[in-house]
Amino acid sequence: MHSGDGLLDGLCPPMHEMSVAMEICQITERAIGARSPSAVTEVVIDVGDDAGVEIQSLEFCLEALFHSPPFSAARAVVRREGGDVLRVASVEVEE
Amino acid sequence: MSVTVIDVRERVMARNDEIAADVRRRLEAARTPSFNFISSPGAGKTLLLERTLAALNDEMRVAVVTGDCQTQNDADRLARHTDRLVQAVVTHGGCHLDARQIETALASIELDETDLLLIENVGNLVCPAAWDLGESAKIVLFSITEGEDKPHKYPKAFQVAKVVILTKLDLLPHLDFDLAGAISSAREVNPLLRFFFLSARTGAGMDDWLAFLRVSAAERRYPVRA
Numbered sequence: 567m568h569s570g571d572g573l574l575d576g577l578c579p580p581m582h583e584m585s586v587a588m589e590i591c592q593i594t595e596r597a598i599g600a601r602s603p604s605a606v607t608e609v610v611i612d613v614g615d616d617a618g619v620e621i622q623s624l625e626f627c628l629e630a631l632f633h634s635p636p637f638s639a640a641r642a643v644v645r646r647e648g649g650d651v652l653r654v655a656s657v658e659v660e661e
Numbered sequence: 662m663s664v665t666v667i668d669v670r671e672r673v674m675a676r677n678d679e680i681a682a683d684v685r686r687r688l689e690a691a692r693t694p695s696f697n698f699i700s701s702p703g704a705g706k707t708l709l710l711e712r713t714l715a716a717l718n719d720e721m722r723v724a725v726v727t728g729d730c731q732t733q734n735d736a737d738r739l740a741r742h743t744d745r746l747v748q749a750v751v752t753h754g755g756c757h758l759d760a761r762q763i764e765t766a767l768a769s770i771e772l773d774e775t776d777l778l779l780i781e782n783v784g785n786l787v788c789p790a791a792w793d794l795g796e797s798a799k800i801v802l803f804s805i806t807e808g809e810d811k812p813h814k815y816p817k818a819f820q821v822a823k824v825v826i827l828t829k830l831d832l833l834p835h836l837d838f839d840l841a842g843a844i845s846s847a848r849e850v851n852p853l854l855r856f857f858f859l860s861a862r863t864g865a866g867m868d869d870w871l872a873f874l875r876v877s878a879a880e881r882r883y884p885v886r887a
Contacts, residue, residue: 582756582757582787582788582791585755585759585788586673589673589676590673592676593669593671593673593676596671597667597669597671604662607664611673618787618791651672652672653669653670653671654670654671654673655668656667656668656670657667657669658665658667659664659665659667660662660663660664661662661663661664
């Protein structure tokens with residue numbers, strides 16, 4: 567996480583979950599690639615019990631990051647899993 | 662307008678781990694052992710590294726990358742004990758170093774002329790445990806001013822570490838710290854841990870620690886062939 571990216575303006579201090587949320591956004595952007603969808607509508611994330619991620623914090627951070635295109639209409643769906651899994655499961659887009 | 666679901670199934674750490682693997686390959690190709698120091702804030706990472714650099718500066722080429730939330734204070738402290746450039750990574754509030762930051766720092770480190778790389782992570786016993794930097798091993802500093810149950814409270818840090826250094830041992834007579842209980846607690850989390858016991862302030866226990874670093878560097882430089 568670095569200063570000056572504009573994403574964190576007005577937020578509480580950066581935290582572990584914010585790093586994870588930013589990585590989720592980058593993975594999503596890579597996944598949609600050259601599709602140029604009109605909007606990302608849903609991002610499904612699997613979070614393991616032992617992943618070291620506090621889900622409410624992660625949801626808060628994602629909500630904060632989902633303010634600008636292509637995420638403006640996106641909602642995060644966090645699925646609690648076992649183990650230490652932490653992954654972007656799927657992305658729903660409108661084309 | 663149609664809705665499409667893209668199956669992604671990509672681990673959040675995947676990109677970091679790819680970069681960490683590349684960092685590890687480069688360090689191993691150069692036979693440069695690297696240790697990633699993690700601990701709670703104030704456990705004594707910087708003082709231990711100061712003493713380590715002061716002791717090894719004349720016999721070994723040690724490179725240092727040090728991370729801090731704000732300020733370059735630690736880098737400034739460490740730079741007084743080495744002729745080499747200390748790489749300061751200011752995370753601007755970020756709670757850990759990541760592999761990309763190490764990759765960037767390596768651009769300024771001549772690995773062929775480096776016998777040992779020491780990475781001082783941000784003071785935090787949670788997040789740094791989750792991020793692979795490409796290091797040879799993570800080392801946890803466990804100060805005896807903390808609770809004996811730290812390993813059970815922060816198990817991941819002790820699970821991913823290979824070495825635990827009990828620090829501030831000079832304070833033991835003044836505290837109620839249960840040293841045997843702390844060791845037992847750490848071994849319950851990770852039975853394979855190797856321990857060092859020292860006081861960087863007094864120098865007690867530093868010989869064993871420095872010997873470990875010398876052997877680590879020598880093994881990589883002059884590998885024993887079976």
